[in-house]
Amino acid sequence: MQKILAILGPTATGKTDFGIYLAQKYNGEIVSCDSRQVYKGLDIGSGKMPNISSKFKIKNSKWEIDGIDIWMLDVADPKIQYSVKDYIDKASKVIEEIILRDKLPIVVGGTGLYFKALTEGLDYLDLPIDKSARKRYERFSLVKLQEKLKNSYPKKWRDLNNSERHNKRRLIRHLEILTMNPYKDKSSSPNSKPPSYDILKIGLTVPRPVLNSRIDDRLDARLNVGLLKEVEGLYKNGLSEDRLKSLGLEYGVLIDVVTQKISEKVAVDILKIKIHQFAKRQMTWFKKDQEIIWFDITSQDYQIKLENMVSSWYH
């Protein structure tokens, strides 16, 4: 069975660096699994930029760091919302191509849903976004959305947990799906199963306090190399405030500095907290995947142990 290596985990654990290292060692190519790195122009903030010590070049939107090809970067226009569907369509092709080149695909990233969709498939992925339905439902109150779903699709409503029932955005999507009536249309495929691979899932982790301070340091470093300018540039290039907000974290918070709503100092404090919380959410997601083998990067010899594991899997 074709092998794929995956390096997962929360932000700021050095996934990319380690991925590049392993790619060099095992003749691999990297497939980024990151919902923000897909966008052109989100470079510093999304963590695309390599270390100063690394050599990198970009040709035709294709990145190469220290001689290693990195895929799924700059594949989307930041003005336009990207989706899981877009990601797996493209990334699965990229993986096939790497395999045809007789190289090892190394999926590196922290976007859990994308990774899951890529490796396990997702039901009803062929149901597109219905913009008009979405627009219509967005004006509804939470209660109204709940009533509507309860009445028109009681089975779905019953299946939802408390958290989901209060999630306006999710409620809207369920309603949106309903208007497409996929369950009557036998031609729509319930599941898009990807080919089955032999995937070694490596998880990189650190004790939370350490993680938090790594996040803080990294943010300071990114600020020093022009993160704020990057956000300002995107804004001047026509990304709306709302769009930047929806991009989240550095983009969502720093835009308020660009538009002079808050000071940089305040923004940085807020941002650090938000990234801590984000890292926590990533952990919550990945913890559920029992197949991930975790390595604490602050523990001794983790690198050796990890490499041993990879090489015995890879042969």
Added chain:
RNA sequence: CCAGAGGUGGCAGAGUGGUCAAUUGCACUAGACUGUAAAUCUAGCGGGUUUUCCCUACGAAGGUUCAAAUCCUUCCCUCUGGA
């Protein structure tokens, strides 16, 4: 030194005699999540193995009252204005 304002849970900030272990926001903890996922959402959040119960708590110490974060006295501290 005088005059005003004020000291509430990790922080901000409500509450001005009982329904207050104390609204709310933030932080924090745990979690959910099948086309926005760096998004969106839920729960918990003083302590206690008996939980419609007990203890400790609204600057400190006393007091009034059946009952106080809320009223009174003194003290300590902070801020603003005047010397």
